[in-house]
Amino acid sequence: MHEWALAEAVISTVEKNTGSTDLSMLQEVTVLLGELQNIDIEAFSKGLEMMTKGKGADLELFQLEIEKAVFRCNYCGMEWSLDDYPGVGEDEREAIHFLPESAHAYMKCPGCGSSDFVIKSGRGVTIKSIIVKDREGRG
């Protein structure tokens, strides 16, 4: 499961940002999971659980939000989402899961057929916010 590697990246970034491996000071961490990468939430949560073990953090404080994937064509300007897109095959989905930029090898603008597009949002894993408890330990 490569979700684990991404979960580890999230925890190690949180630790870098708070300057401590003691995670009991955390109030809330919001993580965006890009729709394009199609992260297995269960595997990702397992990863978070493993990485936070014994560090005083409650798993509940991790808010996982799916961010919709939006693409924009550099050639004709059309924007589209995965809902409007004719399906890509199994292997292609798998490649995109590992490396979202693989989408450039497999997707085309539904408007003009160009391969020159940007992934505007919903690409992969990002941290939206890290909120630390105040000194009294309350929110």
Added chain:
Amino acid sequence: MIDPRVSVIEKRLKDVNRILVVSSGKGGVGKSVFSSSAALALNVLGYKTGLLDLDFQGSSDHIILGEGVSFPEESMGIRPFKLSNGIDFVSFSLFTGESALPLRGVDTTNAILELLAVTIWDELDFLIVDLPPGIGEEVLDIIRLIKQLEFILISSSSLISVKVVKRLAALLKNMNIPIDGIVENMASDSSSYVADMAREYSLNYLGTIPFVSQLESEIGNWRKLKDGLFVDYVSSVIKQIIY
């Protein structure tokens, strides 16, 4: 928004002893044949060796080595593809095969970040990194993301190549990035531009590789390549760097 990937990259490479980046600025001077051959030479010398092809659009190391590559294994991350000789190999082509991969700048950076953040490298004596031509995302991002790098510069004998390689050398010097030296590939006797450049920039002149006409017949078959003349030359260059 915080990108979580940056923080784990050093950790993914923590068991790699030396990272040798094969670069030039110029295209077509033999970076990819040199990189693949250097991995083979080190492998033959008994070193645990990895090869990372960061030339996404022009990836060619899998073609040069010619072993059927496929999706890498997944276990707590992505595991490099193991060639039958034990070389650990990673390339975007493991994922997208021979499809064209039109990437603009931000996407290139994202792909590099993702690949470095999720690939778990085993213990390696050497990791060879093959770069595309230019001084773009690939060069700048690995310098930004990986602290312990050494560059090997490749140039042909032509003034056109040397002038471009000089720009990269100046950039690296300016950023205090270690350079192991410069290799003159497809060398012609009639020019001393590379040797002159080495003196001018205080770089080790690591050696001369002539045009090896049988190289093309070894492309796509690493067993043949490893026993061939080109790898012999590369091996003597590499020995100067590792001993």
